[in-house]
Amino acid sequence: MNQRDIFISVFLFVTINLLFLTCGTASAVQQPSVPKDKPVVLQDSVPYQLLTKLDCEARLFTTDKLRNVYVVNTANELLKYDEAGALLFEYNNNRFGNIGLVDATNPFSILVFYPDYMQVIILNRTLNVTGQMSLFDLDIQEVKALGMSNDNNIWIYEDMNFRLKKLSRDGRVIQESEDLRVLLQEALQPNFLLERENYVYLNDPDIGIAVFDLFGDYDRIIPIQQLRIFQVLDGQMIYQEGSELVALNPLTLLKKKIVLPETFQERKGIHVRVQKDRMYVLDDGILYFYTF
Numbered sequence: 001m002n003q004r005d006i007f008i009s010v011f012l013f014v015t016i017n018l019l020f021l022t023c024g025t026a027s028a029v030q031q032p033s034v035p036k037d038k039p040v041v042l043q044d045s046v047p048y049q050l051l052t053k054l055d056c057e058a059r060l061f062t063t064d065k066l067r068n069v070y071v072v073n074t075a076n077e078l079l080k081y082d083e084a085g086a087l088l089f090e091y092n093n094n095r096f097g098n099i100g101l102v103d104a105t106n107p108f109s110i111l112v113f114y115p116d117y118m119q120v121i122i123l124n125r126t127l128n129v130t131g132q133m134s135l136f137d138l139d140i141q142e143v144k145a146l147g148m149s150n151d152n153n154i155w156i157y158e159d160m161n162f163r164l165k166k167l168s169r170d171g172r173v174i175q176e177s178e179d180l181r182v183l184l185q186e187a188l189q190p191n192f193l194l195e196r197e198n199y200v201y202l203n204d205p206d207i208g209i210a211v212f213d214l215f216g217d218y219d220r221i222i223p224i225q226q227l228r229i230f231q232v233l234d235g236q237m238i239y240q241e242g243s244e245l246v247a248l249n250p251l252t253l254l255k256k257k258i259v260l261p262e263t264f265q266e267r268k269g270i271h272v273r274v275q276k277d278r279m280y281v282l283d284d285g286i287l288y289f290y291t292f
Contacts, residue, residue, distance in 0.1 A: 048291070051289040051291055052288075052289045053287065054085055054289075055285070056079065056287060058072065059073065059285070061102075061271070061273070061287060062102050064104035064110075066083075067083035067275050067278050068088070068104070068107060069082075069287070070102050075092075076098055076099055077091070080127055085289050093121070096119040097117055099112055099113070100114065101115075101147075105148040105149075107125060109123075109124065109130070110123040110124075110125075111148045115143075115144070117136075118143065119132065119133070119135070120146070131169055133154070135156070138167075143158060143159065144159060145190040145202060147194055147195060149214075150195060153169065154168075155167075155193055157188070162179050162180045162187060163176055163180065164176070164212055165177070165216070175216040177217065184210075188202065189204055189206065190202045191205060191228065194230070196231075196233075198213070199211055199213065199232075200214065203229075203230070205227060205228070208224055209222040209227070209230075209250075211250070222248075222250050222253070223253075229271075231274065232250075235249070235250075236248060237250050240271075242268060243264075243268045245257070245258040260272065260279075267283065270282060279291075
């Protein structure tokens with residue numbers, strides 16, 4: 001082999017190895033590890049900062065995943081605020097009695113329930129009406145627990161026949177459970193319903209939380225009693241226990257306390273919600289916005 005052939009062989013060897021190293025480095029750069037979502041606040045101490053407080057005479061409120069806040073005041077008005085407490089939109093309808101529930105599972109399709117007249121109103125993000133359903137017209141006589149599904153249909157628990165049902169927006173039954181009185185050997189008296197993270201949660205204060213899959217099939221009972229309302233975030237159930245806020249792993253049933261702002265650490269009768277890096281506290285008609 002002459003010098004020219006040796007030079008070409010060495011050049012090709014070096015070039016191929018450089019290309020291999022460069023490609024490997026580029027591949028590593030283009031495939032970073034995907035960061036996981038941060039869990040709900042579970043530290044032993046939390047540096048809360050009060051953003052604002054609204055003396056809005058609120059009697060109930062909820063939040064959505066965009067950190068908007070929906071308040072029903074004593075005048076039965078539904079008010080939507082942004083995460084900083086600025087008023088965005090209003091909805092007022094007193095034809096059907098008092099608002100009993102606002103479900104903002106989907107911030108672009110908000111469910112408002114009037115239990116006295118069994119009316120379900122659907123609002124868009126600006127609180128304009130986009131749909132209406134009379135449960136009486138569907139021959140559904142008694143419902144105390146209902147809520148939005150992630151596909152914009154409606155879950156209800158029909159007290160008269162003891163079944164969980166999923167209704168389309170035009171009132172058709174899409175999914176239906178078995179008779180739960182037969183299945184559980186006792187009659188549920190639920191006060192709250194929530195679909196989150198591929199499960200439907202049906203809360204009975206005296207029995208616990210009945211869990212169903214998205215087809216309406218019964219799964220299990222979570223033995224936590226005397227709840228009025230709760231959230232499900234990042235696989236944890238967030239609820240109030242006396243004057244404390246608790247995070248529960250629904251599979252292991254392990255609990256951990258979520259520290260409240262100092263003002264409310266021994267305060268009962270408040271309503272607390274957590275959304276991303278925000279905590280909202282309703283106390284005696286005043287709504288407090290905290291960041292952490």
